[in-house]
Amino acid sequence: MNEGGRVDPEAMNRVEDTVRGVLRDVLALPDAQVDTFDADTALFGALPELDSMAVAGVLTELEDRLGIVIEDDEVDGEMLETFGALTRFAAERVTA
Amino acid sequence: MLRLGPRHGPTVLALPALFEEANRTRALIVAILRLLAVHGIGGALPDLPGQNDSLIPTEDARLPDWRAALVAAAHRLPGPIHIVALRGAALLDGDVPAVSRWYLSPLSGEAQRRELERLRIASGGADHGGNRLHPDLLAGLTAARPLTDGRVRVARLADDPREADITFPAAPPWRRSEPEVDSQLAARCAADIASWIGAA
Numbered sequence: 001m002n003e004g005g006r007v008d009p010e011a012m013n014r015v016e017d018t019v020r021g022v023l024r025d026v027l028a029l030p031d032a033q034v035d036t037f038d039a040d041t042a043l044f045g046a047l048p049e050l051d052s053m054a055v056a057g058v059l060t061e062l063e064d065r066l067g068i069v070i071e072d073d074e075v076d077g078e079m080l081e082t083f084g085a086l087t088r089f090a091a092e093r094v095t096a
Numbered sequence: 097m098l099r100l101g102p103r104h105g106p107t108v109l110a111l112p113a114l115f116e117e118a119n120r121t122r123a124l125i126v127a128i129l130r131l132l133a134v135h136g137i138g139g140a141l142p143d144l145p146g147q148n149d150s151l152i153p154t155e156d157a158r159l160p161d162w163r164a165a166l167v168a169a170a171h172r173l174p175g176p177i178h179i180v181a182l183r184g185a186a187l188l189d190g191d192v193p194a195v196s197r198w199y200l201s202p203l204s205g206e207a208q209r210r211e212l213e214r215l216r217i218a219s220g221g222a223d224h225g226g227n228r229l230h231p232d233l234l235a236g237l238t239a240a241r242p243l244t245d246g247r248v249r250v251a252r253l254a255d256d257p258r259e260a261d262i263t264f265p266a267a268p269p270w271r272r273s274e275p276e277v278d279s280q281l282a283a284r285c286a287a288d289i290a291s292w293i294g295a296a
Contacts, residue, residue: 025267
């Protein structure tokens with residue numbers, strides 16, 4: 001499996017835009033808020049909108065928009081911890 | 097069964113998405129039916145056995161009963177009948193003798209099962225996001241696919257890369273816990289459905 005460092009920057013930007021859009025659309029967050037998200041922005045535990053049911057919606061919507069498959073046993077707290085971690089997790093599956 | 101618009105045909109037999117998504121898409125579909133009524137198109141929104149106001153427990157719902165209920169509903173409505181189905185509801189209407197079918201963001205039965213399984217895990221394993229579903233219903237849904245033969249039009253939201261006849265820029269209300277009615281999306285859907293039915 002690809003590690004984060006090997007994902008090409010253009011693909012990474014596209015994935016990042018998609019993750020941003022998914023969080024905005026599923027969690028009903030304003031653009032002004034998601035536009036400020038960077039790699040260190042805390043997600044699970046920090047965003048009250050992101051409860052476990054919302055996580056299910058985020059993952060499924062990421063699958064649909066990126067054309068990837070996320071196995072439920074791959075999902076853990078770490079990949080949901082920050083915006084950067086979630087983006088890397090998704091990008092690795094796009095290029096895998 | 098909720099009825100809107102003229103009491104003569106054509107009639108849109110409308111189906112919201114399934115289970116938790118039904119609650120999230122019902123307001124959108126009612127908004128679409130109200131707009132279609134302005135175009136002179138009647139609308140009908142049936143309650144499937146075990147869904148919404150039905151007295152049957154959700155746990156007792158089975159796919160053949162849903163399909164039969166839709167056929168029975170269509171027989172009671174003034175024709176010609178046109179289907180409008182959202183998401184997983186596009187797995188249910190295949191037995192209805194409809195002139196045309198318009199699907200918003202349809203998904204395969206296998207994809208629907210995966211989403212339900214993910215909700216079951218997210219809600220601690222007891223049920224599927226607040227719905228207790230019989231294994232026969234899950235198995236029936238998993239094996240089902242939306243119709244692609246005949247007059248079928250597929251609409252999707254702009255961020256969804258899967259094949260579509262038309263796309264609308266909007267956030268998916270079925271993913272939000274408390275979606276507001278997106279009146280622009282309702283208007284775009286209604287305009288497309290009206291011209292689709294007009295061309296039938």
